[in-house]
Amino acid sequence: MDKKRTVVLLLLALFVLGVLAACAGPTPQVVEKEKIVEKQVVVTATPAPVTAGENIGKVFILGAFRGEEETAFNQVIAAFEEQNPDIDVIYSGTAEFETLITVRVEAGDPPDIAAFPQPGAVAKLAREGQLVPLWDDAIAVYDANYQPGWKDLASVDGVPYGMFHRVNAKGWIWYNKPAFESAGYKVPTTWDELMALTEEMKGSGIAPWCEGIASGAATGWKITDWVENVMLRVHPVDVYDKWVAHEIKFNSPEVKKAWGIVADILTDPDAVYGGTQTIALTDFKEPPKWLFEDPPKCWLHMQGSFVTNFFPADVQADLDNQVGVFMMPPIDESLPFTLEVGGDQYVVFKGKDRPEVRKFIEFLGTPDSVKPWAEQGGSLFPHVNQDLNWYPTKLERTMAEAMTKAAAARFDGSDMMASELNLAFWKGATDWISGNRTLDEALADIDASMQ
Template sequence: MFGHSGSSRSRVALAGALGVGLVFSLAACGDNKNDSSGSGDTASAGIDCSVFTQFGDIKGKTISVYTGIVTPEDAPQKKSYEPFEKCTGATVKYEGDKSFETQILVRAKAGNPPDVAYVPQPGLLQQLVATGKAVEAPKEVADNTDKWFGKDWKAYGTVDGKFYAAPLGANVKSLVWYSPKQFKDKGYTVPTTLDELKTLSDKIAADGSKPWCAGIGSGDATGWPVTDWIEDFYLRLYGADAYDKWVKHETPFNNADDTAVWNAVGDYLKNDKYVNGGLGDVKSVASTTFQDAGLQILEGNCSLHRQASFYAANFPKGTEISETGDIYAFYLPGKDATTKPVLGGGEFVLAFADRPEVKAFQYFLSTDTWANLKAKASSGWVSANKGLKVENLTNPIDQLSAKILQDPNAQFRFDGSDQMPAAVGSNAFWKQATAWITGQDTTTTVNNIEAAWPK
């Protein structure tokens, strides 16, 4: 169901499909309604049509967009393009495909790429650039990216020193779900450091409860939630530079730091005092689906569940997700209260044509204007765009995610397994992580993953 790549987009789609009632019932409330009356609507939508004159007259032109963002997530995406179409007279032809990550490479290599593709992985972006068919982003887009996004994000859209792709959407994985009502009743406080997280876990255990619930079951992709834990802790214990070297395999998978990270995660996921609230012993982590695990918080069987922002879609319809509600999330803290490593994912806007209308559309998507239009048109979506106004996001978790991404101390890093070769990132890493949960020792686990790296 995840496909061979294990991309963040696939995970979002899967989680979203399971929680459509919760997430998309909100989307209709925030849509900007546009009719055929033209300028009045675009003005009310906050669009300054004059910015597109720099690209000349593009009326009647068509821009083809190809993406893995499919129904129902595609509806607010298309809605957000309407002001651009009304301003310019151009048409955006949207094509969503669940097989996008395979087919975009096929199309590019065959010389039949779309004008624009939304690429969900830096590794795939590099492969597409290597086909020779992609074009560098225009200066107007590069300038917008410098203005509205951090250097970390621009670097992921850069290949061999050349800037190709501005960021589009984003998701935050460095979250811990909890019940604000339970915390208030029990007198628990949200931790701001890793040490405080450990102290809180010990306190909950001492109170006679299992603090954590976890599940890594996901069909053929079973194990991927462990990789997110490992990546989050690698960032926190050793920093972004060491993480980058590890992801690129400039340091081996069985180095001492890597082993220490697995042991640190094991202090949580392989600790009988900590897991698995309402579900069983440590081994039940492997047999529980990632969708089901966090629901134990609502039952009062556990207090904490580490999972990404898109997990909001898995709670039953009617669950109040807010700072004072049934469920909310807090940032998985760093070693101290000032460092803010953020693990996540997102998409990038890559063009295969440099016609004026394509440049104009790329420009539009890289603005704060588009980010705010998209925010109003959907729920379950966020961007790292610094110009995104948090109040335009209709969902409390989206608002939390935006605040984390916009924090000036945030150091964003893309999901590591999504950047590794498929033999590792979506194969050995997942399988060995599952074996580790069910009893395999850490040394054997990291040695087996290291051995899987392509020579």
């Protein structure tokens, strides 16, 4: 065989092998995915499919809370497992919850249960058909242990999906208890009484209110809390819902009415420590400390239940004796008491509603699930049949009692708005309180963000 023929045959053989390799497709490889843990990205091989029955008796939960909160939640799990020794519940907390839950859902590998702090994410997954609606026994637990507003809040398009457990509320008004009582002031129970108290305090030489809204890129959210809480006290919840959806505009009479009531306090230079011009420049964590200076710089401060973290250390160590609190009083007293809240919703993913998973969801709706966490302090629960004595401080008992009496609840409005509207709300509120825009101009700017 001559050299030329040999070369031709070799080339032909290589060509045939190449075609066969192409037809056969790529060599099988292990598919990899990203698993987000804390702030590190770890690449792991995709686990082999779980065989039928492998997870029977186990419940896997993914959530965002860690540290002391995770420790407290594990006490809740221990209480459940004591009642159900044949079930093993495993909780995993991660700072990258939003990313990881998205990755796992898209990969077809969701946990049994996820604890969502974001209501918008629950609504999105429910509408995509990724979640299991609550079943009859779970709904019965809701009806027995919560005010009706909580089940409504956990519903998407009228269908309940989430079971609320730990929650928080906004609209609390805080004060220096010894100084307040020494001055002879009384806790107001109506808006008129609150405004009368504000006028009385002006004559004390100490400003009635202290306020600061600076929060970096999020500056302005503090005023949105004021507006949202007043909206819930002057309008029915359906008006609030339409406003959040921007079906009612910011420059509408409804919103202007609420904002005007807020302005009665925040734009009165004699009502706010340092005057209105300091509000946008003051970090929101500073005013809570001013309540406890000697003498106080101000008498009252409106903030959510997390504000105790910003009190001086000696005050935090003696909350019951040093701190007083009451809920922002009603304005239109014909309306039901409605709380502005946040909290964790526990939802079940499609195909994961095994009997043991259902049992745990139902357990979260009972007072038995409240006791282990409430006893640790620092968290509140809306269950109407809980024993308030489980909370270690009188302050927590006062707040928990108020939460159990709320006829309705709504999420933070700005958090529920479209992102561009939320950002415009923050900016418009800041421009208004800074004096850079009139109220009408600021409201028009906010509405323009949705055009």
